[in-house]
Amino acid sequence: MRKQVFSIVALMVTGVLGASSGTAGVVEDQISEHLSGAVPGLEISTVRESEASGLYEVQSKNGDTVYTTRDGAYLLTGDLLKITGDGIANVTEQARAGHRKQVMDSYGEGGVIRYKASNEKAVIDVFTDIDCPYCRKLHDEVPQLNDYGITVNYYAYPRSGPGRPSFTKYISVWCADDQQSAMDSAKAGKTVAAATCDNPVLEQFQLGKSIGVTGTPAIVLEDGNIVPGYVPARKLAGGLGLL
Known part of the structure; x- marks a missing residue:
C-alpha cells in the first residue's frame, strides 16, 4: 500500500x-x-x-x-x-x-485447527507460524486459555511464504490424521511426518494478508479488533473480561 x-x-x-x-x-x-x-x-x-x-x-x-x-x-x-x-x-x-470482522465472518471457520474450550466464553482466531518463537510460547498456554473459556482457532500464516519449510510444515500438520497432536509436536520443535493433501494453507495465508496481518502470532478478536504479537493467557483473558 x-x-x-x-x-x-x-x-x-x-x-x-x-x-x-x-x-x-x-x-x-x-x-x-x-x-x-x-x-x-x-x-x-x-x-x-x-x-x-x-x-x-x-x-x-x-x-x-x-x-x-x-x-x-x-x-x-x-x-x-x-x-x-x-x-x-x-x-x-x-x-x-x-472490515476485518466482515472478512473473517465471510471466510468462516472451515479449515481451522481448533482447540475448543469446554466452557466456551470467547473465541479467538490466531494466525500462526509453526516456527515462530512467540507463536510457540502462545501455544504452550492454549490449555490455560481453554481453562479460561477461550476457544483457539488456528489459521495458517507461515510468514516466509509458499514453498518455504514453515509453509510445508503447516501443510503436513493440517494433513495429519490427528491435527492437534501434529500441531503440538510441531510447536514443540519435533519432526512431523511429511504429508500432503488438499489444504487451506495458502488460502488462509492470503486471508491473513487481506486483513492486515504482518507478523505472528496475530490474534483476531470476535469484534474484528486485532492483537499483534504474544499476550500472556491471563492478560488476554482479563482483556476479554473473563477474570
Whole structure:
C-alpha cells in the first residue's frame, strides 16, 4: 500500500485526479473509478462517506484505509481520530475492525485447527507460524486459555511464504490424521511426518494478508479488533473480561 500511496500523491500533484461531481451514491462510484484508474492494481473494497464532514473513507481489499475529498482531488493517509467526551477515539481503527470482522465472518471457520474450550466464553482466531518463537510460547498456554473459556482457532500464516519449510510444515500438520497432536509436536520443535493433501494453507495465508496481518502470532478478536504479537493467557483473558 505504501507504493500505492506514493503513486496517489504523485498523481494528485500532477492533477490526474480531477474534480468530480454527482449526488450521493454516484459520488462513491466516481471516487472509486478515479482511484482505480489512477493507481493500477489498487483494488477498492468500499467507498463511503466518513463521519468527518467532507471526507470519504476508501477501504482497499487488503484492509488499508485512506480518505478523500468529495471531488477526489485530495487524499489523506493515516488514522482519523475523533475527540469525544471520554477522550480520543480512533475512527480508522474502528473501520479496520469492522472490515476485518466482515472478512473473517465471510471466510468462516472451515479449515481451522481448533482447540475448543469446554466452557466456551470467547473465541479467538490466531494466525500462526509453526516456527515462530512467540507463536510457540502462545501455544504452550492454549490449555490455560481453554481453562479460561477461550476457544483457539488456528489459521495458517507461515510468514516466509509458499514453498518455504514453515509453509510445508503447516501443510503436513493440517494433513495429519490427528491435527492437534501434529500441531503440538510441531510447536514443540519435533519432526512431523511429511504429508500432503488438499489444504487451506495458502488460502488462509492470503486471508491473513487481506486483513492486515504482518507478523505472528496475530490474534483476531470476535469484534474484528486485532492483537499483534504474544499476550500472556491471563492478560488476554482479563482483556476479554473473563477474570
